[in-house]
Amino acid sequence: MAMLDATMPREAAALALFRRKRLIAMAVPAVILAYFVYIFFAFDIPGLADRARMDNAKILVADSYSYKTHVTRDNRNGGISIAIEGEAKGAYAPGAAPDWVQLNGEDAAVITLPRDHRVEIAGDVTRVTVPGYGVIVLQPTARGVDMDLPTPDVPDWINAAANRVMITTDAGRISMTRARTEVFRYSFGWELFWFTLDSPFHGKSLGDLAGLALSGERVVPERSNIGAMVHDVWNNQMWRHKDVVWAIFETILMAFLGTMGAALIALPLAFMAARNFMALGTVRFALRRLFDFVRGVDGLIWTIILSRAFGPGPLTGALAILITDTGGFGKMFSEALENVDEKQIEGVQSTGAKPLQRYRFGVIPQIMPILASQVLYYLESNTRSATVIGAITGGGIGLLLTQAIITQKDWEEVTYYIVLIVLMVMVMDTLSGALRRRLIKGDGSGH
Amino acid sequence: MADVITATGPTTQRVQDSYMQMVRRKRMYGGIMMALFVALMVSGFMLADSRNAGGFWSGIGNIFQFPSEVLAEAGEKIALLPGLMVKFLPSLIETINIAAASTLLGALAAIVLSLLSTRGLALWPALIPVFRRLMDMMRAIPEIVIALVLIFIMGAGPVPAMIAIAIHTAGALGKLFSEVNENASLKPVEGLQSVGARWSQRMVLGVVPQVAPNYLSYGLLRFEINIRASAILGFVGSGGIGYDLKNAFSWGQGRYDEVAAIFLLLFGTIVFFDQLSGHYRNKLVGRV
Known part of the structure; x- marks a missing residue:
């Protein structure tokens, strides 16, 4: 009976605890759900469906793995020109054409599109053959465009206005205005990635290129064949490999200079902010607040302030990283310094070492693995930050990426940059990870 | 007894020599790494400076202008x-x-x-x-x-x-x-x-x-x-x-x-x- 009395309050307490836990277990998901409902309306997610442009997404995805070739006829002055992506640097020389275009003189051509679609341009008249539908005849007039269809009504894949006709099929796109007739043919791949059309090596197979590289006959008189190939790839105007490699290098340079510079500045400051090395409380307090301030101002604001003084470029980005991380490193290093073992320092001191020697031989070996591991970790994370900072200050791969996205045209280049950025970050991640593991292992085996 | 002293003398000498050699080598490696690091930092800084729109030395005076x-x-x-x-x-x-x-x-x-x-x-x-x-x-x-x-x-x-x-x-x-x-x-x-x-x-x-x-x-x-x-x-x-x-x-x-x-x-x-x-x-x- 007495035992039962004793267990009663304990049981009640246990039940109360259960109830509280159950309440928390229910309340946490409920609060999270409520917050998401709030976000759903605060961020206007229902309106997103109207604002989202899925056609943009389609262009983006299609462009990232394919390219289009424009065949353009000037309807005012006559003449046909062919260019990859419609860009001057991808233009075919007059009279030259890919194998699916048959040029008949200055002002006439037969264009074969996939799935038996055909476009015949003969002067002003353009005849489009669509299998299963018929022949569409287009002709520019003084007022706009005349269209002659085999059926009485206009099918929905033809967009016809008074001054512009657009035919979009899965084989390609044809558009005609008073000024020009354009035919777009889509092809798979990243065209001109290695050699542009003006290079003698364009269109050669890998075997041919290897043969040329080994042969003594020079294609370009002033360079050996390998040299000429490297030169042509390096100076590719379409993909700008030279600029891209420089941009990647600049981004890594920003991260390296910023991180290492911050570590070099933070180390002596950290000694002055650590309790066991600096007796003056005011100095410690002032330095700690300085670290907090520098960290709190944040990289974004430092980047803005510095870009005013130094202009755009990698130096500005490096300095922004340097200043922000000085705060972070200062805080971490001083915490590491406060945890060092005093015995080693005393040991070094007993041999008559002066203060600087005590730091060098008594303290640095103890904190070196922690320091180096932190610095390497920051180096990796700063490679990512340098991409963003580059987009703000104008330097490195971040700038190239934002420029390519803002022009909203060369999505294959955007894809190329994204792949390069991800590879760059992963390489830095692997490198810093491997170095850190070696450091920590080296620490374990004694020093 | 004299034999023993003459025998250990050169041994300690040898141990000390090889120890000092190791220390020297370690210092040399450390020195090389240090020099390499400094060279990387300085050349990197100069490169970044040359690729920046405004130079470091001309900009450093203006750093407080905007704030x-x-x-x-x-x-x-x-x-x-x-x-x-x-x-x-x-x-x-x-x-x-x-x-x-x-x-x-x-x-x-x-x-x-x-x-x-x-x-x-x-x-x-x-x-x-x-x-x-x-x-x-x-x-x-x-x-x-x-x-x-x-x-x-x-x-x-x-x-x-x-x-x-x-x-x-x-x-x-x-x-x-x-x-x-x-x-x-x-x-x-x-x-x-x-x-x-x-x-x-x-x-x-x-x-x-x-x-x-x-x-x-x-x-x-x-x-x-x-x-x-x-x-x-x-x-x-x-x-x-x-x-x-x-x-x-x-x-x-x-x-x-x-x-x-x-x-x-x-x-x-x-x-x-x-x-x-x-x-x-x-x-x-x-x-x-």
């Missing part, structure tokens, strides 16, 4: 500052909301990803490397890349930034969470399995209660980082206080009072959440 212009203008219009701060408060709340929502979404995804990629807990042990690589990929893509692409599709607004930060957060937290999971005791999991619990029940009832404080601590740290990230993404074009800062900044003189107000708000917010999360993290880790 002093901002301060001067803010000083003139000091009475307006509180009003401006109130004006920018909604944008600040949007920035914080982006950070909070993306941290929550990212953390929820990270919990699932980390459980799926921890040995002993994974639902499909054969797929552990797949989920690990997936998290590596998510971590490697900088937020700005995803944000810019999504802005092109969805238009400017908070959602692209939220998704971009959430993806990065899921990768970064997933790695940390899976390290935490590896230290979790398997006994509760086995107990639950013996009474027929499904995988999701084993994880939610057996693992999550063990590791929740560590999850929370890492999540708070990430929230702190994400506030900064969301401000930066705003500057690149995705809403929030960063966007206002960009507008006020590119307007130039005449709107520096707004710049000052935004600087103050941003600084205050970062320090506040820094302190808050630091306080709670100390509490959480202390309890573990």
Whole structure:
């Protein structure tokens, strides 16, 4: 009976605890759900469906793995020109054409599109053959465009206005205005990635290129064949490999200079902010607040302030990283310094070492693995930050990426940059990870 | 006896010599590494300097010019500052909301990803490397890349930034969470399995209660980082206080009072959440 009395309050307490836990277990998901409902309306997610442009997404995805070739006829002055992506640097020389275009003189051509679609341009008249539908005849007039269809009504894949006709099929796109007739043919791949059309090596197979590289006959008189190939790839105007490699290098340079510079500045400051090395409380307090301030101002604001003084470029980005991380490193290093073992320092001191020697031989070996591991970790994370900072200050791969996205045209280049950025970050991640593991292992085996 | 002395003399000499040689070699390696590092830093600095629009030495004198212009203008219009701060408060709340929502979404995804990629807990042990690589990929893509692409599709607004930060957060937290999971005791999991619990029940009832404080601590740290990230993404074009800062900044003189107000708000917010999360993290880790 007495035992039962004793267990009663304990049981009640246990039940109360259960109830509280159950309440928390229910309340946490409920609060999270409520917050998401709030976000759903605060961020206007229902309106997103109207604002989202899925056609943009389609262009983006299609462009990232394919390219289009424009065949353009000037309807005012006559003449046909062919260019990859419609860009001057991808233009075919007059009279030259890919194998699916048959040029008949200055002002006439037969264009074969996939799935038996055909476009015949003969002067002003353009005849489009669509299998299963018929022949569409287009002709520019003084007022706009005349269209002659085999059926009485206009099918929905033809967009016809008074001054512009657009035919979009899965084989390609044809558009005609008073000024020009354009035919777009889509092809798979990243065209001109290695050699542009003006290079003698364009269109050669890998075997041919290897043969040329080994042969003594020079294609370009002033360079050996390998040299000429490297030169042509390096100076590719379409993909700008030279600029891209420089941009990647600049981004890594920003991260390296910023991180290492911050570590070099933070180390002596950290000694002055650590309790066991600096007796003056005011100095410690002032330095700690300085670290907090520098960290709190944040990289974004430092980047803005510095870009005013130094202009755009990698130096500005490096300095922004340097200043922000000085705060972070200062805080971490001083915490590491406060945890060092005093015995080693005393040991070094007993041999008559002066203060600087005590730091060098008594303290640095103890904190070196922690320091180096932190610095390497920051180096990796700063490679990512340098991409963003580059987009703000104008330097490195971040700038190239934002420029390519803002022009909203060369999505294959955007894809190329994204792949390069991800590879760059992963390489830095692997490198810093491997170095850190070696450091920590080296620490374990004694020093 | 004399033999012994003559025998040990050269031996100690030899030991000392080889020791000194080792020390010299070590110092030489250290010296070479040091010289290499200094050369890298100096040449890197000079290269960065030459590729910058303005030089370091000509710019260093102007470093306080912009802050002093901002301060001067803010000083003139000091009475307006509180009003401006109130004006920018909604944008600040949007920035914080982006950070909070993306941290929550990212953390929820990270919990699932980390459980799926921890040995002993994974639902499909054969797929552990797949989920690990997936998290590596998510971590490697900088937020700005995803944000810019999504802005092109969805238009400017908070959602692209939220998704971009959430993806990065899921990768970064997933790695940390899976390290935490590896230290979790398997006994509760086995107990639950013996009474027929499904995988999701084993994880939610057996693992999550063990590791929740560590999850929370890492999540708070990430929230702190994400506030900064969301401000930066705003500057690149995705809403929030960063966007206002960009507008006020590119307007130039005449709107520096707004710049000052935004600087103050941003600084205050970062320090506040820094302190808050630091306080709670100390509490959480202390309890573990």
